[in-house]
Amino acid sequence: MLPTMMFVIDTAGLVLRLFLLLPIYRIKVNFLDFVRYAKMMNITRQLRPSLAKALMPTAMRAMSADSKLVELTMNEKTGIATVTMNRPPVNSLNLELLQGLLKAFEGLEDDRKCRGMILTSSSPTVFSAGLDIMEMYKPKPDRVKEFWTTLQDVWLALYGSSFPTVAAINGHSPAGGCLLSLCCEYRIMCPNYSIGLNETKLGIVAPKWFMSSMLGAIPYREAELALTSGRMFSTDEALKIGLIDEVASDKADAIAKSEKFLSQFAKIHPIARKLTKLNLRHSALEWMQENKELDLNIFISFVGQPIVQKSLEKYLEGLKAKQAK
Numbered sequence: 001m002l003p004t005m006m007f008v009i010d011t012a013g014l015v016l017r018l019f020l021l022l023p024i025y026r027i028k029v030n031f032l033d034f035v036r037y038a039k040m041m042n043i044t045r046q047l048r049p050s051l052a053k054a055l056m057p058t059a060m061r062a063m064s065a066d067s068k069l070v071e072l073t074m075n076e077k078t079g080i081a082t083v084t085m086n087r088p089p090v091n092s093l094n095l096e097l098l099q100g101l102l103k104a105f106e107g108l109e110d111d112r113k114c115r116g117m118i119l120t121s122s123s124p125t126v127f128s129a130g131l132d133i134m135e136m137y138k139p140k141p142d143r144v145k146e147f148w149t150t151l152q153d154v155w156l157a158l159y160g161s162s163f164p165t166v167a168a169i170n171g172h173s174p175a176g177g178c179l180l181s182l183c184c185e186y187r188i189m190c191p192n193y194s195i196g197l198n199e200t201k202l203g204i205v206a207p208k209w210f211m212s213s214m215l216g217a218i219p220y221r222e223a224e225l226a227l228t229s230g231r232m233f234s235t236d237e238a239l240k241i242g243l244i245d246e247v248a249s250d251k252a253d254a255i256a257k258s259e260k261f262l263s264q265f266a267k268i269h270p271i272a273r274k275l276t277k278l279n280l281r282h283s284a285l286e287w288m289q290e291n292k293e294l295d296l297n298i299f300i301s302f303v304g305q306p307i308v309q310k311s312l313e314k315y316l317e318g319l320k321a322k323q324a325k
């Protein structure tokens with residue numbers, strides 16, 4: 001009798017607290033939200049055994065991301081998903097890889113069991129080489145539009161994800177690769193690699209939202225110096241300025257450290273955590289939502305400039321020449 005009464009009182013309290021929060025943040029709450037909340041408040045033990053069992057995850061699950069370019073696994077026990085970029089040799093972000101990432105992030109957003117996400121790479125030496133330069137060099141009009149729009153959507157989905165995110169940076173991470181990691185809330189990097197927004201070195205300009213992502217991690221002065229010079233940082237230098245948060249000895253250690261970081265959120269109210277993150281990121285997210293079209297038009301006209309095409313051509317030649325040596 002007493003446990004039943006306690007359960008009823010707890011439940012009423014929960015519902016009341018949820019409804020007090022709702023008008024402020026205009027959150028839609030349904031039964032599943034309630035179950036998540038209840039689970040977090042550790043009352044699942046008081047629910048019907050069958051429901052409690054259904055809420056208890058069991059094993060590691062490979063989820064369908066419908067793309068070999070992106071592997072998605074879910075640890076059913078912890079609710080931590082791992083998204084692995086798998087586009088050899090360097091995970092350069094072409095349209096298809098971006099589409100795979102978008103699908104994975106959106107799928108996790110809809111997955112009530114997702115408690116956090118680790119973003120990493122299947123390459124032994126490269127996290128991501130950034131945007132695939134071939135998407136911007138002599139671009140086809142329709143494809144380049146879709147390419148940029150998908151990149152914007154990936155940024156919105158990752159930077160604005162409601163679940164906590166960590167980048168396990170197990171290799172070099174220039175430009176767009178660095179951007180992906182900056183969208184995550186925490187960065188753990190393996191030694192002796194490089195990371196940074198090096199766009200000016202290619203004769204191109206990092207868009208405003210690339211810059212605001214960097215400003216979320218390092219102080220303005222450091223960002224100004226890094227962005228204008230297109231500086232790439234070693235793992236140790238990146239740690240010193242706060243571009244990364246931790247160094248891991250290898251990929252397995254980076255994953256273990258990522259899981260440890262994410263596990264702290266088991267004790268934090270998920271709605272409070274999510275709203276705090278989204279409030280902090282609100283102005284950058286809102287800017288993008290309201291300026292997608294403008295940003296696309298700037299990009300299209302920018303990459304269409306002969307001088308930009310020339311810079312990209314030279315940069316590609318440099319990469320090929322390096323390969324030939």
Ligand SMILES: CCCCC/C=C\CCC/C=C/CC(=O)SCCNC(=O)CCNC(=O)[C@H](O)C(C)(C)COP(=O)(O)OP(=O)(O)OC[C@H]1O[C@@H](n2cnc3c(N)ncnc32)[C@H](O)[C@@H]1OP(=O)(O)O
Nearest residue numbers: 092129130131132133172174175176204205299302319323
């Ligand atoms: C006023 C407002 C203006 C607004 C403007 C709007 C938009 C413009 C800005 C657009 C933003 C762009 C951001 C980007 O991400 S640009 C891409 C920048 N990326 C890089 O600079 C990285 C280049 N790559 C490397 O440095 C190295 O490849 C590496 C990642 C360190 C790995 O080195 P390694 O393992 O030695 O591999 P290789 O160098 O031999 O490369 C293997 C293979 O891959 C090709 N490749 C490498 N990177 C890219 C890439 N980003 N895109 C396409 N292809 C790439 C390389 O050419 C080799 O190919 P081959 O095997 O065919 O020779």
